[in-house]
Amino acid sequence: MADNYTRFVNGGLGKKLSKQLGLPRPAILRRYVPDAPLTVGPVLVVSDDASAADADALAKALMTWDVDVRRTPEDAGDARWGGVVLVGTAAETPEAVSEAVLALGGTLRRLAGNGRVVVVSRAAEAGDSPTLAATRAGFEGFTRSVGKELRDGATANGVQLTGGAAVDSASALGTLRFFLSAKSAYVDGQVLPVGPSEAPSDVDWERPLAGKVAVVTGAARGIGAAIARTLARDGAKVVVVDVPAAGESLAAVANEVKGTAVQLDVTAADAGTKILEAARHLGGLDILVHNAGILRDKLLANMKPAQWDAVIAVNLASQLRINEQLLAAGVEGLRIVSLASTSGIAGGKGQTNYAYSKSGVIGHTAATAPLVAELGGTANAVAPGFIETEMTRSIPFGTREVGRRVLPSLQQGGLPLDVAEAIAFLSSPAADGVNGQVLRVCGQSMLGK
């Protein structure tokens, strides 16, 4: 549900008024509903000459998803573009990409509301010549800049292939599909590195998590409950975990998603073992979402030990301990997704404890990734920006409006569902090539790096 202001400026009077006054006019974002078309209109695939073969491969894949694919801008007719995919995977010099990016630029005025720009490129890697590295790295800043230029709920994101990943591997396609779809409604300006994938390419895109067992901590309300609902929607059997005191709403979530409720404090010494045990009864743990988190905001000058320690214990130390126990148990093919935060990247004032914990999450995710990879798993983090929850409703009006309108390109807060969609994507079999990454779900907020 969009916030009141967003609804107002999208109505008759509000639309007129906000236009005349030059007020921000956030769009009503399109969100995923089953069986709806992937994009709002036809998708154009453009590339530089060298990348034409990769562009062909992607266009072919898009067609298997019932997407109306065009290869030249002139093909549009009167239609507005649902998406434009710029492929620069094989470009070797900065000069060589000029024609393709300008072709993209020529389409932006005809990009539909909630349209998508996805830039598919290769990461600059060790051993690249300076010219090649420049060519490749350039796409990163380019993508973010395009994101800021777009309006009406349109977004720009990047699939950045690493380690020689094939452009039509399951992970590359899965990431491309996520960015093109309504599931990435609040993901904007993100360039996600995607490595080689061993996942089979015949993915059931409507129920990608069928047969999987997922555990979600902090699932009694807010973002955690949305994650549980989304993973269940995608076919997973879900174990919802929260502190015993939150048991009533936890049970309601469990019964809603036909899952299992476990009343457990994630800071308990044996939390990992208990999580494994609960998942074992359903067939074994496949996905763990570390969502449980608390806030104890205070200026560092006034911070009491209990306020610091509680945040570190819940938001960070619990994840470390649980991961250690799961690794020790040798859980295979495990997908770990941890909740970081844009505050963990930018560091909000009065949030030193929270920022430390969330920045720590980003740190341990990178370090955990190679450890779980040995067992065929992945570890990633999702960093939400301003999300409309009970928690953010308590933020003072001024701060809240800055967080919502001014900082993100999309000029609004995201929904718990938007965070959940990113987590469901990272948990899906097709995302096996995405490991050790932090995916921001922030509407391209200017906070942070």
Place this chain on the structure above:
Amino acid sequence: MSTTPSPVPSTREAVIIGGNRIPFSRAGKKYVRTSNQDMFTAALEGLVARFGLQGERLGEVAGGAVLKHSKNFNLIRESVLGSSLAPTTPAYDVQQACATGLEAAIAVTNKIKLGQIESAIAGGTDTVSDAPIVVSDRLRAALLDANHAKTTGGKLKALAAIRPKDLAPVSPSTGEPRTHLSMGEHQAITTAKWGITREDQDEVAYNSHQNLARAWESGFFDDLVTPYKGLTRDDNMRPDTSLEKLAKLKPVFGAKLGEQATMTAGNSTPLTDGASAVLFSSRAWAEERDLPILAKFVDAETAAVDFVHGHEGLLMAPAAAVPRLLARNDLRLEDIDFFEIHEAFASTVLTTLAAWEDEEYCRTELGLDGALGKIDRSKLNVNGSSLAAGHPFAATGGRIIATAAKLVAAKAAETGQPARALISVCAAGGLGAVAIVESV
């Protein structure tokens, strides 16, 4: 009067998978205007969530309430229909005063053992805060007459018989219909007869609060209780009470006994609201779903005593039921690891234990060769009982069964040896129900 017990016929096992209850709350506090159906539905929902039973058709759900409005004739079935269980799950109401919950468990486990059903939930609920109010018999008669009258004149004549004093509601009471004595007054007589001291009773109460509080702190109830209406723990619990504080309370029952009056608000259970539910099944049903098995519900026995003519104390039936149950299962008191004796009053526990230790009583009243024996007090209500948790009549059985099952499972896991719990619940009407729960 003693008969040789028949051996327990061999049937398949009924196992306990787990339980759930809402935190118990003193009457008039958190659950004011919360109905029995609301509370039992909440207990069911927590159980469904704990074991992922959404949409599952269970063999049956049995339970009841002691204080029940006539509109709730299908209380348990209505609760099932309001839950996430399959609406094709049958249900029925049971009522045996404070033994309702345990009697419901006996009924469903027997059906499981006989192979009539594979799975079941037994439990109970009671509210004193939302108890039905009854009108006087004279008012009721006048209203019924008016309803039956055919003419307006006849209706008016019937209603004219109503006198102002008839309009006063009859407040709910736990008094015995045949003796007009409250349960407390009955127990005060039994307490005095057995010479149970005030100090002993206060100690039982003190231990109950201490044990329950420790169990809560250790997380024992994390998978046995689901918070409800903002209440996360039993609000009758007083971890800070002391023997000194308990000793200061004035006796509330047995005023006629003068100095022998020993029963206070501290060593008697308060009126309480709450609900509980326990999931039972055949072993195969649990294994097919890979659900944990805590224990098996081995056997049960009910008894009744003649309290009307003053021969026996109102709440002494379990004293008679336990020896019969032990004999049938070839067990002695020493074979029991946990004694879960419902604390209707601290003195109920103590008079029951005194009776088992009394050689003459056991010989003449129970038909035994000698005293049944003395129990190790460190095995008694180790995680607290009704004095601390409170006692929503029909919900107590479910609370105790789930606690006992978890206790024996933990003990067996720790020692590698089988562990047993003996459950004993006394009830109004001179009734009692007892059961054995054993680790698997």
